[in-house]
Amino acid sequence: xxxxxxxxxxxxxILELALRPQLNVAFSACFMFVTIGIxxxxxxxxxxxxxxxxxxxxxxxxxxxxxxxxxxxxFRKTSSTTRSRRAGTAALHARLNLTERIPVAVLGATGSVxxxxxxxxxxxxxxxxxxxxxxxxxxxxxxxxxxxxKQATPIPADMADIEISECxxxxxxxxxxxxxxxxxxxxxxxxxETRFAQAGKAVFSNAKNHRMDPDVPILIPPVNASHIxxxxxxxVYRQSGGFIVxxxxxxxxxxxxxxxxxxxxxxxxxETIVVSTMQAISGAGYPGLSGMDILDNVVxxxxxxxxxxxxxxLKIYGEYQPTRGFVPAEINVSxxxxxxxxLDGHTEAVSIKVRNRGNRSKEELAQMVxxxxxxxxSTSRDVFGLPSGPERDVVYNQAPDRxxxxxxxxxxxxxxxxxxxxxxxxxxxxxxxxxGHNTIVGAAGGSILNAELAVVKKLIASVGVGATExxxxxxx
Ligand code: NAP
Numbered sequence: 390x391x392x393x394x395x396x397x398x399x400x401x402x403i404l405e406l407a408l409r410p411q412l413n414v415a416f417s418a419c420f421m422f423v424t425i426g427i428x429x430x431x432x433x434x435x436x437x438x439x440x441x442x443x444x445x446x447x448x449x450x451x452x453x454x455x456x457x458x459x460x461x462x463x464f465r466k467t468s469s470t471t472r473s474r475r476a477g478t479a480a481l482h483a484r485l486n487l488t489e490r491i492p493v494a495v496l497g498a499t500g501s502v503x504x505x506x507x508x509x510x511x512x513x514x515x516x517x518x519x520x521x522x523x524x525x526x527x528x529x530x531x532x533x534x535x536x537x538x539k540q541a542t543p544i545p546a547d548m549a550d551i552e553i554s555e556c557x558x559x560x561x562x563x564x565x566x567x568x569x570x571x572x573x574x575x576x577x578x579x580x581x582e583t584r585f586a587q588a589g590k591a592v593f594s595n596a597k598n599h600r601m602d603p604d605v606p607i608l609i610p611p612v613n614a615s616h617i618x619x620x621x622x623x624x625v626y627r628q629s630g631g632f633i634v635x636x637x638x639x640x641x642x643x644x645x646x647x648x649x650x651x652x653x654x655x656x657x658x659x660e661t662i663v664v665s666t667m668q669a670i671s672g673a674g675y676p677g678l679s680g681m682d683i684l685d686n687v688v689x690x691x692x693x694x695x696x697x698x699x700x701x702x703l704k705i706y707g708e709y710q711p712t713r714g715f716v717p718a719e720i721n722v723s724x725x726x727x728x729x730x731x732l733d734g735h736t737e738a739v740s741i742k743v744r745n746r747g748n749r750s751k752e753e754l755a756q757m758v759x760x761x762x763x764x765x766x767s768t769s770r771d772v773f774g775l776p777s778g779p780e781r782d783v784v785y786n787q788a789p790d791r792x793x794x795x796x797x798x799x800x801x802x803x804x805x806x807x808x809x810x811x812x813x814x815x816x817x818x819x820x821x822x823x824x825g826h827n828t829i830v831g832a833a834g835g836s837i838l839n840a841e842l843a844v845v846k847k848l849i850a851s852v853g854v855g856a857t858e859x860x861x862x863x864x865x
Contacts, residue, residue: 491849493568493840494520494590496556496581499527499536501675502572502595505833507532510570511545513837514776515844520562521551528555539675556581558588566590567849568840572833574674586623586631591849593634593836597693600635600701603714607637607705608839610775611768611782612649616709617839617846634843636835637705638697640666640726640735643825645705646783646806650765651741651758652706652718658744659706661721661817664698666691667729667736669794672827678728688728698724734794735827740820751813758819759785759811769804775841777834779804785811792824803829804838 493510497503498521510518522528527535533549554562556573563569569585571578571594579598586592599605604623606616617634626632636642644664651657668691670677682688699722706718729736743754762785770778779801785808786792792807800807803826814820825831843849 490517491515491567491844492517492519492565493570494518494522494563494566495570495572496522496585497572497574497578498532498553499523500572500574501539501671501677502828502832504536504538504540504675505828506570506572506836507545507548508540508542509777509829509833509837511542511548515841516568516837518545518548518551520554520560520566521548522554522556522560522563525555527553529553537675558585558590563588563590568593570833570836570840571595582633583625586625586633587629589629589631591632591634591840591843593636593840593843595636595832595836597638597697599633600637600697601704602633605633605635606709606715607701608634608842609637609642609645609705609835610773610778610838610842612645613705613709614768614773614842616705616715617842617848618711619709619715620843620848622711622714632848634836634839636832636839637701638694639672639825639827639831640668640694640724640737641698641701641705642831642835643735643806643823643827644698644737644739645702646825646830647737647808647821647823648739648741650761650783651743653765654757654761656745657754657757657761659720659741660744661723661742662702663723663740663817665725665727665738666694666698667727667731667738667794668694669731669733669735669827670728671733672735672831673728683728683730686730689725691726691728694726695724698722698726731794733826733828734798734824735831736792736794736822736824738820738822740814740817742817743819746818751818755811755813755819758821759787762808762811769838769842773842773845775838775845777802777804777837777841781805783808785809792822794824797824798826798829802834804834806830 490513493516495503495506495510495518498507503523507518507521510516521532530553531549532551532553533544535553536544538544554560567590569590569592571582571592573581573596575596575598578594578596582592582594582596582599600607604619606619608616620626620632620634623632637645648659648662652659670683702722703717703720704715706720708716710716746754762783765783766772767778767781769775769782770780781801783806784800786797788809791797791809797807806823806825808821808823810822812820826834840849
Protein backbone atom coordinates (compact mmCIF):
# COMPACT_ATOMS: atom_id res chain seq x y z
CA UNK A 390 0.00 0.00 0.00
CA UNK A 391 1.49 3.44 -0.93
CA UNK A 392 2.44 5.77 1.94
CA UNK A 393 -0.21 8.40 2.79
CA UNK A 394 0.27 11.81 1.10
CA UNK A 395 1.17 13.62 4.37
CA UNK A 396 3.98 11.11 4.98
CA UNK A 397 5.31 11.28 1.42
CA UNK A 398 6.01 15.04 1.41
CA UNK A 399 8.51 15.16 4.30
CA UNK A 400 10.25 12.07 2.91
CA UNK A 401 10.56 13.67 -0.51
CA UNK A 402 11.79 16.91 1.05
CA ILE A 403 14.50 15.14 3.05
CA LEU A 404 15.69 13.17 0.01
CA GLU A 405 15.70 16.29 -2.14
CA LEU A 406 17.71 18.14 0.48
CA ALA A 407 20.21 15.29 0.60
CA LEU A 408 20.78 15.65 -3.13
CA ARG A 409 21.33 19.45 -3.13
CA PRO A 410 24.62 20.29 -4.96
CA GLN A 411 26.10 22.18 -1.98
CA LEU A 412 25.48 19.29 0.38
CA ASN A 413 26.77 16.90 -2.26
CA VAL A 414 30.05 18.79 -2.21
CA ALA A 415 30.31 18.55 1.60
CA PHE A 416 29.43 14.84 1.67
CA SER A 417 31.82 14.07 -1.19
CA ALA A 418 34.62 16.04 0.52
CA CYS A 419 34.28 14.06 3.78
CA PHE A 420 34.17 10.83 1.82
CA MET A 421 37.30 11.68 -0.16
CA PHE A 422 39.27 12.71 2.94
CA VAL A 423 38.43 9.43 4.65
CA THR A 424 39.20 7.23 1.65
CA ILE A 425 42.43 8.99 0.65
CA GLY A 426 43.53 8.68 4.28
CA ILE A 427 47.18 8.92 5.16
CA UNK A 428 48.91 8.27 1.85
CA UNK A 429 52.28 9.10 0.46
CA UNK A 430 51.10 12.49 -0.86
CA UNK A 431 51.46 15.75 1.06
CA UNK A 432 48.39 17.40 2.58
CA UNK A 433 48.42 20.09 -0.16
CA UNK A 434 48.43 17.45 -2.89
CA UNK A 435 45.62 15.61 -1.11
CA UNK A 436 43.59 18.81 -1.13
CA UNK A 437 44.19 19.18 -4.86
CA UNK A 438 43.16 15.56 -5.48
CA UNK A 439 39.98 16.12 -3.50
CA UNK A 440 39.26 19.30 -5.42
CA UNK A 441 39.73 17.55 -8.80
CA UNK A 442 37.63 14.57 -7.71
CA UNK A 443 34.86 16.89 -6.56
CA UNK A 444 34.93 18.79 -9.83
CA UNK A 445 34.67 15.49 -11.73
CA UNK A 446 31.81 14.20 -9.61
CA UNK A 447 29.79 17.44 -9.64
CA UNK A 448 28.11 17.08 -13.08
CA UNK A 449 27.02 13.53 -12.27
CA UNK A 450 25.57 14.67 -8.94
CA UNK A 451 23.78 17.51 -10.63
CA UNK A 452 22.29 15.20 -13.26
CA UNK A 453 21.14 12.82 -10.51
CA UNK A 454 19.72 15.75 -8.58
CA UNK A 455 17.75 17.07 -11.58
CA UNK A 456 16.47 13.58 -12.45
CA UNK A 457 15.36 13.04 -8.89
CA UNK A 458 13.58 16.41 -8.73
CA UNK A 459 11.75 15.62 -11.97
CA UNK A 460 10.72 12.23 -10.59
CA UNK A 461 9.49 13.93 -7.39
CA UNK A 462 7.50 16.59 -9.22
CA UNK A 463 4.13 14.75 -9.12
CA PHE A 464 4.36 14.48 -5.30
CA ARG A 465 5.57 18.02 -4.65
CA LYS A 466 3.15 20.57 -3.30
CA THR A 467 2.25 23.16 -5.95
CA SER A 468 2.77 26.74 -4.75
CA SER A 469 -0.30 28.92 -4.43
CA THR A 470 1.16 31.34 -7.04
CA THR A 471 1.56 28.53 -9.59
CA ARG A 472 -1.91 27.20 -8.77
CA SER A 473 -3.54 30.58 -9.20
CA ARG A 474 -1.59 31.26 -12.43
CA ARG A 475 -2.69 27.92 -13.88
CA ALA A 476 -6.28 28.57 -12.85
CA GLY A 477 -6.04 32.06 -14.36
CA THR A 478 -4.77 30.76 -17.72
CA ALA A 479 -7.44 28.05 -17.84
CA ALA A 480 -10.13 30.62 -17.01
CA LEU A 481 -8.74 32.93 -19.69
CA HIS A 482 -8.88 30.15 -22.31
CA ALA A 483 -12.48 29.40 -21.32
CA ARG A 484 -13.44 33.08 -21.39
CA LEU A 485 -11.86 33.52 -24.81
CA ASN A 486 -13.65 30.40 -26.01
CA LEU A 487 -10.39 29.14 -27.52
CA THR A 488 -11.28 25.55 -28.27
CA GLU A 489 -9.20 25.48 -31.47
CA ARG A 490 -5.85 27.01 -32.22
CA ILE A 491 -5.92 30.07 -34.48
CA PRO A 492 -4.38 29.48 -37.95
CA VAL A 493 -1.43 31.81 -38.50
CA ALA A 494 1.14 32.53 -41.22
CA VAL A 495 4.74 33.73 -41.02
CA LEU A 496 5.96 36.01 -43.82
CA GLY A 497 9.71 36.28 -44.35
CA ALA A 498 9.87 32.84 -42.73
CA THR A 499 13.33 32.08 -44.14
CA GLY A 500 14.98 35.14 -42.57
CA SER A 501 16.52 35.76 -39.18
CA VAL A 502 13.29 37.01 -37.55
CA UNK A 503 11.12 34.58 -39.54
CA UNK A 504 13.08 31.60 -38.22
CA UNK A 505 12.57 32.84 -34.67
CA UNK A 506 8.81 33.02 -35.32
CA UNK A 507 8.84 29.44 -36.57
CA UNK A 508 10.85 28.30 -33.55
CA UNK A 509 8.74 30.17 -30.95
CA UNK A 510 5.41 29.16 -32.48
CA UNK A 511 6.14 25.44 -32.25
CA UNK A 512 3.53 24.02 -29.87
CA UNK A 513 2.03 27.44 -29.14
CA UNK A 514 -1.18 26.96 -27.10
CA UNK A 515 -3.26 29.46 -29.12
CA UNK A 516 -1.63 29.66 -32.57
CA UNK A 517 -0.98 27.06 -35.27
CA UNK A 518 1.32 27.82 -38.21
CA UNK A 519 -0.43 26.76 -41.43
CA UNK A 520 1.37 28.92 -44.02
CA UNK A 521 4.89 30.24 -44.56
CA UNK A 522 5.76 33.03 -47.00
CA UNK A 523 8.99 34.34 -48.49
CA UNK A 524 10.28 35.74 -51.80
CA UNK A 525 9.67 34.16 -55.19
CA UNK A 526 13.20 32.72 -54.85
CA UNK A 527 11.94 30.49 -52.03
CA UNK A 528 8.29 29.99 -53.03
CA UNK A 529 7.33 26.50 -54.18
CA UNK A 530 10.00 24.77 -52.06
CA UNK A 531 9.41 22.86 -48.85
CA UNK A 532 10.42 24.99 -45.89
CA UNK A 533 12.75 22.37 -44.43
CA UNK A 534 14.63 22.08 -47.72
CA UNK A 535 14.84 25.79 -48.55
CA UNK A 536 15.60 27.51 -45.26
CA UNK A 537 19.18 27.97 -44.13
CA UNK A 538 18.21 27.12 -40.54
CA LYS A 539 20.35 28.92 -37.93
CA GLN A 540 18.47 28.18 -34.70
CA ALA A 541 19.77 25.95 -31.93
CA THR A 542 16.68 23.68 -31.97
CA PRO A 543 15.63 21.51 -34.94
CA ILE A 544 13.16 22.84 -37.53
CA PRO A 545 9.70 21.99 -36.11
CA ALA A 546 8.66 18.76 -37.83
CA ASP A 547 5.13 19.96 -38.63
CA MET A 548 6.48 23.06 -40.41
CA ALA A 549 9.38 21.52 -42.33
CA ASP A 550 6.96 20.08 -44.90
CA ILE A 551 4.98 23.26 -45.48
CA GLU A 552 5.43 24.55 -49.03
CA ILE A 553 6.60 28.17 -49.00
CA SER A 554 4.14 30.57 -50.67
CA GLU A 555 4.60 33.95 -52.29
CA CYS A 556 3.63 36.82 -49.97
CA UNK A 557 0.31 37.43 -51.68
CA UNK A 558 -2.93 37.28 -49.65
CA UNK A 559 -4.71 35.71 -52.64
CA UNK A 560 -2.57 32.56 -52.38
CA UNK A 561 -4.70 29.60 -51.26
CA UNK A 562 -2.36 28.87 -48.35
CA UNK A 563 -3.54 32.03 -46.53
CA UNK A 564 -7.30 31.42 -46.94
CA UNK A 565 -8.05 30.44 -43.33
CA UNK A 566 -5.23 32.41 -41.76
CA UNK A 567 -6.36 35.01 -39.20
CA UNK A 568 -2.97 36.23 -37.98
CA UNK A 569 0.03 37.14 -40.12
CA UNK A 570 3.42 37.50 -38.45
CA UNK A 571 5.72 39.52 -40.67
CA UNK A 572 9.50 39.21 -40.63
CA UNK A 573 9.71 40.81 -44.08
CA UNK A 574 12.52 42.98 -45.27
CA UNK A 575 11.84 46.74 -44.96
CA UNK A 576 12.26 47.16 -48.72
CA UNK A 577 9.01 45.32 -49.44
CA UNK A 578 7.21 44.88 -46.11
CA UNK A 579 5.02 48.01 -46.14
CA UNK A 580 2.88 47.29 -49.18
CA UNK A 581 2.61 43.53 -48.59
CA GLU A 582 1.48 44.04 -44.98
CA THR A 583 -1.17 46.56 -46.08
CA ARG A 584 -2.56 44.07 -48.58
CA PHE A 585 -2.80 41.32 -45.94
CA ALA A 586 -4.61 43.71 -43.57
CA GLN A 587 -7.02 44.66 -46.37
CA ALA A 588 -7.69 40.94 -46.84
CA GLY A 589 -8.96 40.77 -43.24
CA LYS A 590 -5.79 39.50 -41.55
CA ALA A 591 -4.39 40.78 -38.27
CA VAL A 592 -0.82 41.71 -39.21
CA PHE A 593 1.99 41.85 -36.60
CA SER A 594 4.97 43.48 -38.24
CA ASN A 595 8.66 43.79 -37.39
CA ALA A 596 9.41 46.21 -40.21
CA LYS A 597 9.79 49.96 -39.84
CA ASN A 598 7.35 50.87 -42.65
CA HIS A 599 4.12 51.34 -40.65
CA ARG A 600 5.59 52.18 -37.23
CA MET A 601 5.00 55.91 -37.44
CA ASP A 602 1.54 55.70 -39.12
CA PRO A 603 -0.85 57.82 -37.02
CA ASP A 604 -3.26 54.94 -36.28
CA VAL A 605 -0.72 52.10 -35.94
CA PRO A 606 0.64 51.34 -32.48
CA ILE A 607 4.24 50.42 -31.73
CA LEU A 608 3.09 47.92 -29.16
CA ILE A 609 5.14 46.51 -26.28
CA PRO A 610 2.75 44.90 -23.77
CA PRO A 611 4.97 45.41 -20.68
CA VAL A 612 5.20 49.11 -21.53
CA ASN A 613 2.18 50.48 -23.42
CA ALA A 614 -0.52 47.80 -23.69
CA SER A 615 -3.27 50.46 -23.84
CA HIS A 616 -1.96 51.59 -27.26
CA ILE A 617 -3.58 48.53 -28.82
CA UNK A 618 -6.85 50.50 -28.76
CA UNK A 619 -5.58 52.51 -31.76
CA UNK A 620 -6.27 49.46 -33.92
CA UNK A 621 -10.02 50.05 -33.63
CA UNK A 622 -9.60 53.39 -35.42
CA UNK A 623 -7.82 51.92 -38.45
CA UNK A 624 -9.97 52.30 -41.58
CA VAL A 625 -8.97 48.84 -42.71
CA TYR A 626 -10.26 47.37 -39.42
CA ARG A 627 -13.69 48.84 -40.00
CA GLN A 628 -13.71 47.61 -43.61
CA SER A 629 -12.29 44.09 -43.34
CA GLY A 630 -11.54 43.27 -39.71
CA GLY A 631 -7.84 43.25 -40.58
CA PHE A 632 -5.35 45.61 -38.94
CA ILE A 633 -1.64 46.31 -38.48
CA VAL A 634 0.30 46.33 -35.22
CA UNK A 635 4.06 46.92 -35.23
CA UNK A 636 6.74 46.33 -32.67
CA UNK A 637 9.70 48.64 -32.21
CA UNK A 638 13.14 48.36 -33.61
CA UNK A 639 15.02 45.79 -31.48
CA UNK A 640 17.34 48.19 -29.60
CA UNK A 641 14.39 50.50 -28.83
CA UNK A 642 12.40 47.56 -27.42
CA UNK A 643 15.15 46.56 -24.99
CA UNK A 644 15.63 50.18 -23.91
CA UNK A 645 11.94 51.02 -23.42
CA UNK A 646 11.29 47.84 -21.41
CA UNK A 647 14.45 48.31 -19.32
CA UNK A 648 13.61 51.94 -18.51
CA UNK A 649 9.82 51.47 -18.16
CA UNK A 650 9.95 51.14 -14.35
CA UNK A 651 11.70 54.55 -14.19
CA UNK A 652 9.51 56.17 -16.80
CA UNK A 653 6.33 55.01 -15.08
CA UNK A 654 7.39 55.75 -11.50
CA UNK A 655 5.55 58.91 -10.33
CA UNK A 656 8.55 59.69 -8.08
CA UNK A 657 11.09 59.43 -10.90
CA UNK A 658 10.11 59.89 -14.56
CA UNK A 659 12.65 60.61 -17.31
CA GLU A 660 13.69 63.91 -18.86
CA THR A 661 16.73 62.85 -20.92
CA ILE A 662 18.17 59.57 -22.20
CA VAL A 663 21.66 59.21 -23.64
CA VAL A 664 22.24 55.69 -24.91
CA SER A 665 25.13 53.84 -26.59
CA THR A 666 24.26 50.44 -28.00
CA MET A 667 26.38 47.34 -28.57
CA GLN A 668 24.18 45.43 -31.02
CA ALA A 669 24.41 41.79 -32.04
CA ILE A 670 25.15 40.58 -35.56
CA SER A 671 21.79 38.77 -35.92
CA GLY A 672 20.16 42.21 -35.83
CA ALA A 673 21.41 42.71 -39.38
CA GLY A 674 19.45 39.70 -40.67
CA TYR A 675 20.83 36.66 -42.44
CA PRO A 676 23.50 36.38 -43.86
CA GLY A 677 24.17 39.89 -42.52
CA LEU A 678 27.69 41.27 -42.21
CA SER A 679 30.57 39.28 -43.62
CA GLY A 680 33.05 37.78 -41.15
CA MET A 681 35.74 40.06 -42.62
CA ASP A 682 33.71 43.08 -41.55
CA ILE A 683 32.74 42.10 -38.01
CA LEU A 684 35.37 39.66 -36.66
CA ASP A 685 37.78 41.43 -34.32
CA ASN A 686 35.81 44.61 -34.85
CA VAL A 687 33.20 47.17 -33.77
CA VAL A 688 31.28 49.07 -36.45
CA UNK A 689 30.04 52.46 -35.16
CA UNK A 690 27.26 52.71 -37.72
CA UNK A 691 23.90 50.95 -38.16
CA UNK A 692 21.87 52.57 -40.92
CA UNK A 693 18.94 54.68 -39.59
CA UNK A 694 19.07 52.94 -36.19
CA UNK A 695 19.84 56.04 -34.14
CA UNK A 696 16.93 57.96 -35.65
CA UNK A 697 14.58 55.03 -34.93
CA UNK A 698 15.60 54.90 -31.27
CA UNK A 699 15.12 58.65 -30.93
CA UNK A 700 11.62 58.77 -32.48
CA UNK A 701 10.05 55.37 -31.75
CA UNK A 702 10.72 55.65 -28.02
CA LEU A 703 8.71 58.91 -27.86
CA LYS A 704 5.69 57.23 -29.48
CA ILE A 705 6.00 54.17 -27.22
CA TYR A 706 6.25 56.22 -24.01
CA GLY A 707 3.64 58.68 -25.28
CA GLU A 708 -0.08 58.57 -24.55
CA TYR A 709 -2.77 57.20 -26.81
CA GLN A 710 -5.91 59.32 -26.71
CA PRO A 711 -8.88 58.11 -28.82
CA THR A 712 -9.68 61.69 -29.86
CA ARG A 713 -6.13 62.96 -30.47
CA GLY A 714 -4.27 59.79 -31.40
CA PHE A 715 -0.67 59.34 -30.24
CA VAL A 716 0.74 62.19 -28.18
CA PRO A 717 4.53 61.74 -28.06
CA ALA A 718 6.34 61.74 -24.74
CA GLU A 719 8.43 64.77 -23.90
CA ILE A 720 11.88 63.24 -23.51
CA ASN A 721 15.19 64.13 -25.10
CA VAL A 722 16.79 61.00 -26.51
CA SER A 723 20.27 60.80 -28.00
CA UNK A 724 21.35 57.41 -29.37
CA UNK A 725 24.72 56.10 -30.62
CA UNK A 726 24.45 52.67 -32.24
CA UNK A 727 27.29 50.20 -32.73
CA UNK A 728 27.46 46.71 -34.19
CA UNK A 729 29.64 44.38 -32.11
CA UNK A 730 30.99 40.90 -32.41
CA UNK A 731 28.11 39.16 -30.52
CA LEU A 732 25.68 36.71 -32.11
CA ASP A 733 22.42 37.51 -30.25
CA GLY A 734 21.47 40.08 -27.60
CA HIS A 735 21.76 43.85 -27.65
CA THR A 736 23.55 45.52 -24.72
CA GLU A 737 23.06 49.23 -24.06
CA ALA A 738 24.86 51.72 -21.81
CA VAL A 739 22.34 54.35 -20.71
CA SER A 740 22.52 57.62 -18.76
CA ILE A 741 19.31 59.32 -17.71
CA LYS A 742 18.26 62.62 -16.25
CA VAL A 743 15.37 62.01 -13.84
CA ARG A 744 12.34 64.28 -14.31
CA ASN A 745 11.17 64.51 -10.67
CA ARG A 746 14.54 64.45 -8.94
CA GLY A 747 13.68 67.17 -6.35
CA ASN A 748 16.65 67.69 -4.02
CA ARG A 749 17.53 63.99 -3.80
CA SER A 750 21.16 62.98 -4.13
CA LYS A 751 22.20 60.95 -7.17
CA GLU A 752 22.93 58.04 -4.84
CA GLU A 753 19.33 58.17 -3.55
CA LEU A 754 18.01 58.34 -7.12
CA ALA A 755 20.07 55.28 -8.07
CA GLN A 756 18.59 53.34 -5.13
CA MET A 757 15.08 54.43 -6.15
CA VAL A 758 15.74 53.22 -9.71
CA UNK A 759 16.78 49.80 -8.41
CA UNK A 760 13.64 49.57 -6.24
CA UNK A 761 11.42 50.63 -9.14
CA UNK A 762 12.85 47.85 -11.32
CA UNK A 763 12.51 45.26 -8.56
CA UNK A 764 8.89 46.22 -7.90
CA UNK A 765 7.80 46.48 -11.56
CA UNK A 766 4.90 44.07 -12.13
CA SER A 767 5.08 41.36 -14.74
CA THR A 768 2.49 42.89 -17.02
CA SER A 769 2.49 40.43 -19.90
CA ARG A 770 1.99 37.32 -17.78
CA ASP A 771 0.35 38.32 -14.51
CA VAL A 772 -1.79 41.23 -15.69
CA PHE A 773 -2.87 39.96 -19.13
CA GLY A 774 -2.17 36.21 -18.81
CA LEU A 775 -0.28 36.08 -22.13
CA PRO A 776 1.02 32.53 -22.59
CA SER A 777 4.42 33.69 -23.89
CA GLY A 778 4.83 36.26 -21.12
CA PRO A 779 7.91 35.70 -18.94
CA GLU A 780 7.89 35.45 -15.15
CA ARG A 781 9.36 38.99 -15.07
CA ASP A 782 9.42 41.50 -17.95
CA VAL A 783 12.43 43.31 -16.48
CA VAL A 784 14.85 42.28 -13.74
CA TYR A 785 17.68 43.94 -11.86
CA ASN A 786 20.95 41.99 -11.65
CA GLN A 787 23.16 43.34 -8.86
CA ALA A 788 26.40 41.62 -9.95
CA PRO A 789 29.03 44.25 -10.80
CA ASP A 790 29.74 42.78 -14.24
CA ARG A 791 26.20 42.09 -15.51
CA UNK A 792 24.25 42.14 -17.77
CA UNK A 793 26.22 40.30 -20.44
CA UNK A 794 24.59 39.14 -23.68
CA UNK A 795 25.94 35.58 -23.56
CA UNK A 796 24.73 35.07 -19.97
CA UNK A 797 21.55 37.13 -19.81
CA UNK A 798 19.91 37.20 -23.26
CA UNK A 799 17.94 33.98 -22.66
CA UNK A 800 16.49 34.99 -19.31
CA UNK A 801 12.71 34.41 -19.31
CA UNK A 802 13.12 32.41 -22.57
CA UNK A 803 14.49 35.58 -24.17
CA UNK A 804 11.49 37.72 -23.16
CA UNK A 805 13.07 39.35 -20.08
CA UNK A 806 15.25 42.47 -20.21
CA UNK A 807 18.06 42.57 -17.64
CA UNK A 808 19.23 45.83 -16.07
CA UNK A 809 22.42 46.14 -14.02
CA UNK A 810 25.18 48.51 -12.94
CA UNK A 811 22.73 51.16 -11.70
CA UNK A 812 24.84 53.98 -10.24
CA UNK A 813 25.09 57.77 -10.03
CA UNK A 814 26.10 59.60 -13.23
CA UNK A 815 28.44 62.60 -12.95
CA UNK A 816 26.88 64.36 -15.95
CA UNK A 817 23.19 63.35 -15.83
CA UNK A 818 21.61 61.63 -12.76
CA UNK A 819 21.82 57.84 -13.02
CA UNK A 820 23.58 55.47 -15.41
CA UNK A 821 23.03 51.75 -16.02
CA UNK A 822 23.49 48.88 -18.47
CA UNK A 823 20.71 46.79 -19.96
CA UNK A 824 20.47 43.78 -22.25
CA GLY A 825 17.66 42.14 -24.22
CA HIS A 826 17.41 39.42 -26.85
CA ASN A 827 17.05 41.17 -30.20
CA THR A 828 15.26 38.45 -32.16
CA ILE A 829 13.05 37.25 -29.27
CA VAL A 830 11.71 40.11 -27.14
CA GLY A 831 13.09 42.59 -29.71
CA ALA A 832 11.40 41.00 -32.72
CA ALA A 833 9.52 37.70 -33.20
CA GLY A 834 8.75 37.10 -29.50
CA GLY A 835 7.54 40.69 -29.12
CA SER A 836 5.16 40.23 -32.08
CA ILE A 837 3.80 37.01 -30.60
CA LEU A 838 3.11 38.80 -27.30
CA ASN A 839 1.30 41.50 -29.29
CA ALA A 840 -0.87 38.92 -31.05
CA GLU A 841 -1.67 37.25 -27.74
CA LEU A 842 -2.72 40.62 -26.33
CA ALA A 843 -4.94 41.20 -29.38
CA VAL A 844 -6.65 37.85 -28.71
CA VAL A 845 -7.18 38.79 -25.05
CA LYS A 846 -8.63 42.11 -26.20
CA LYS A 847 -11.01 40.20 -28.51
CA LEU A 848 -9.62 41.75 -31.68
CA ILE A 849 -9.10 38.34 -33.26
CA ALA A 850 -11.41 35.37 -33.50
CA SER A 851 -10.33 31.90 -34.53
CA VAL A 852 -11.97 29.93 -37.29
CA GLY A 853 -15.35 28.70 -36.12
CA VAL A 854 -14.85 29.72 -32.48
CA GLY A 855 -14.73 32.89 -30.46
CA ALA A 856 -15.96 36.22 -31.71
CA THR A 857 -14.53 39.62 -32.29
CA GLU A 858 -16.48 42.76 -31.68
CA UNK A 859 -16.16 43.11 -35.45
CA UNK A 860 -18.47 40.12 -35.79
CA UNK A 861 -19.91 39.20 -39.17
CA UNK A 862 -17.44 41.10 -41.33
CA UNK A 863 -14.63 38.83 -40.20
CA UNK A 864 -13.97 36.24 -42.85
CA UNK A 865 -14.46 32.76 -41.48
P1 NAP B 1 16.39 38.80 -43.25
O1 NAP B 1 17.10 37.78 -42.45
O2 NAP B 1 17.12 39.46 -44.36
O3 NAP B 1 15.03 38.13 -43.84
C1 NAP B 1 14.23 38.78 -44.79
C2 NAP B 1 13.05 37.91 -45.21
O4 NAP B 1 12.29 38.64 -46.18
C3 NAP B 1 13.44 36.58 -45.87
O5 NAP B 1 12.54 35.58 -45.50
C4 NAP B 1 13.25 36.88 -47.36
O6 NAP B 1 12.90 35.72 -48.12
C5 NAP B 1 12.07 37.82 -47.32
N1 NAP B 1 12.01 38.63 -48.55
C6 NAP B 1 13.00 39.39 -49.08
N2 NAP B 1 12.55 39.97 -50.23
C7 NAP B 1 11.28 39.56 -50.41
C8 NAP B 1 10.30 39.80 -51.41
N3 NAP B 1 10.51 40.60 -52.47
N4 NAP B 1 9.07 39.22 -51.27
C9 NAP B 1 8.81 38.43 -50.21
N5 NAP B 1 9.71 38.14 -49.25
C10 NAP B 1 10.93 38.72 -49.34
O7 NAP B 1 15.88 39.98 -42.31
P2 NAP B 1 15.56 39.97 -40.73
O8 NAP B 1 16.72 40.33 -39.93
O9 NAP B 1 14.85 38.71 -40.41
O10 NAP B 1 14.59 41.21 -40.59
C11 NAP B 1 13.24 41.17 -41.04
C12 NAP B 1 12.54 42.45 -40.62
O11 NAP B 1 12.54 42.54 -39.20
C13 NAP B 1 13.25 43.70 -41.13
O12 NAP B 1 12.27 44.61 -41.50
C14 NAP B 1 14.06 44.16 -39.93
O13 NAP B 1 14.31 45.53 -39.96
C15 NAP B 1 13.14 43.77 -38.79
N6 NAP B 1 13.77 43.51 -37.49
C16 NAP B 1 14.84 42.70 -37.38
C17 NAP B 1 15.38 42.44 -36.12
C18 NAP B 1 16.57 41.54 -35.92
O14 NAP B 1 17.09 41.47 -34.78
N7 NAP B 1 17.03 40.84 -36.96
C19 NAP B 1 14.82 42.99 -34.98
C20 NAP B 1 13.69 43.81 -35.12
C21 NAP B 1 13.19 44.06 -36.38
P3 NAP B 1 13.98 34.94 -49.05
O15 NAP B 1 14.79 34.09 -48.11
O16 NAP B 1 13.14 34.14 -49.97
O17 NAP B 1 14.81 35.97 -49.74
